[in-house]
Amino acid sequence: MRVTPRKKYLLTPGPTPVPEEILLTQAEPIIHHRTPEFKKIFTEVSEGLKYVFQTKNPVLVFSSSGTGAMESAVANLKQDGIKFLSVMGGKFGERWTEICKAFGADCEVLEVKWGQSPDTKDIETKLSGDKAIKVILTTLCETSTGSVYDVKAIAKIAKKYDALVVVDAISGLLADEFRMDDWGIDIAIAGSQKGLMLPPGLSFISLSGRAWEYVDKSKPQAYYFNLKKAMSSGEKYDTPWTPAVSLVIGLRKALELIKEEKIENVWKRHNFLAATCRQAIEGLGLKLFAQNPSSAVTSVMMPDSIDSAEFVKFIRNEFGISIAGGQGALKGKIFRIAHLGYMNIFDLLVGIAAIEFALHNFGYKFSLGKGILKLEEEFLKEYKKEI
């Protein structure tokens, strides 16, 4: 007998579970993208994206993973006399540095200890010490460590030194509060398979007027990811290349769901699940890894006696549940459980129960059931406030 389940559960910080009604749109017949029917959909989607980015600027859509949009930012900003500052406190900070390297862009690095969030004073020191730095590349949620960065404060300092702030908000968007225009963010980037609750395949980028001034002056090493080309179509609610039609149709549904819930409520929901998850983890006697935890994903220190890669593999193989391990230097040392997108308290309950089963299996001493009880207690507190 196998009492262990064969269903699959996705509790990773991307891809995330896709709502049933969006999955159904993916099975609909493909319509042509140069038709009034699609144009109407793309117009709706373009407006909806402004709402989730909290911007009045157009949000451009690429058929690519989020990394494509990150590349477009660097490739289209790069020009003589401009230096980038990469805020590097995890794998996705490293990605910014690697992209700069790939395009031969002049890039200064601010090393941030993994698990910590950047100290704005350190950013200011860099900016005041080197006036050539004109672009700060940072992340909202550094997915690899589960840390949220205070991009609002970073933008404030950047403004003081007349530098642009480019934010990889791929995993953070919709989980962590993010207000592009109000906070003075110059470029924001997102992906479909995170808080937007879609399959992977779309990336998004929006630029402020200040950012466009730089882009207009550059001779980009880019064709597919040429932002001026994308904008000349985008401002007419169009794309220069064939868009991923079914994903765009799914996106319309996702944006409808988000507008219906209201973005402030989406943030609050993520915030509640994240705080509750942290309580459950601490209830098991485990230590949290991130100093400033994001509401997208909770990173957890693995006790020394256990290899977190084995732990994650065990949970996936035995219980069909995908959580994430550590990346790079954190390999084997942390595990990460997401509460991102189409998730609720019951998803967390399943995830924490599986973590309890695995801890038990790996011989870790703890009080069985304490994690899931914590979830119940916190849920009931919050539920009482609602009714």
Added chain:
Amino acid sequence: MRVTPRKKYLLTPGPTPVPEEILLTQAEPIIHHRTPEFKKIFTEVSEGLKYVFQTKNPVLVFSSSGTGAMESAVANLKQDGIKFLSVMGGKFGERWTEICKAFGADCEVLEVKWGQSPDTKDIETKLSGDKAIKVILTTLCETSTGSVYDVKAIAKIAKKYDALVVVDAISGLLADEFRMDDWGIDIAIAGSQKGLMLPPGLSFISLSGRAWEYVDKSKPQAYYFNLKKAMSSGEKYDTPWTPAVSLVIGLRKALELIKEEKIENVWKRHNFLAATCRQAIEGLGLKLFAQNPSSAVTSVMMPDSIDSAEFVKFIRNEFGISIAGGQGALKGKIFRIAHLGYMNIFDLLVGIAAIEFALHNFGYKFSLGKGILKLEEEFLKEYKKEI
């Protein structure tokens, strides 16, 4: 903010959750049923059904709910000089009596207290007291009370008095052990939306040689549900009327999954989930309703202070989880949670957590988390035996 989930969870004793790969078959283009392609599928399905019924006799397929197949049994057996005995200990026993009434069949009733299973001695008393009784109508799992009936023992007594045994195995099949041929069951009936993990829409019936002797002699008040007509097609792996093509295609997939797991393991899995569910319920201080509980569904006495209909409604409205209330005389007095078909320990965890949330909301005094802890403990015990 709404922290409460909007996902839907099905923990009812039918319909039950449908596996992802079967859902996908329901979106495939419809093929014609009078083609070699469909004939191959229907042949496979017909063989697979014999396995789940544990019979060598053909299993006939109707496009109807299970009630249709129940009707076909009565309508095709009814004849002069034959009296039915309806074993009536719940809503589905009542259904047998109602069908007899609708067809003007001579029907004796054995009243069984709801929540109890029939005493075979009482059946013997009926049979020995009235030689005209030639057909016993009974259920495997009386879904309305969550009771399993010892149909093997009933069949033994029936044989002694040369009576047929007709078993409504609609909710019990694949959850409770059932061996049609070995146990000498004459007619067995099932439906698609239970242990077979399909959407509703198909019913199944299989008859022993003895049963066919009676059917052959009858002049049935039946056209759609004429068993001789169904058999003349069925023995050629065909149906007289248009079959529900996509459900049959889904059924092929379901039977593959069951064969892969092996029926003994399917029974054991249901048995484990049912036993674990009962422990969780008792851990919450609640009382079980059924004297001999089925492995398909657990029926629970609602504390007097709570109306179980309100309780079930609250769980559905607030948490998106469907469990069942009481039917008929049990309305308001019991609730029922299923562990039937495509379900696992995590489904139970979600169900029991929701029950804990609701009990808390209705002011019932209990130790929060005790039900879900019990599930974890029992799962780990069983899991250890597996590895």
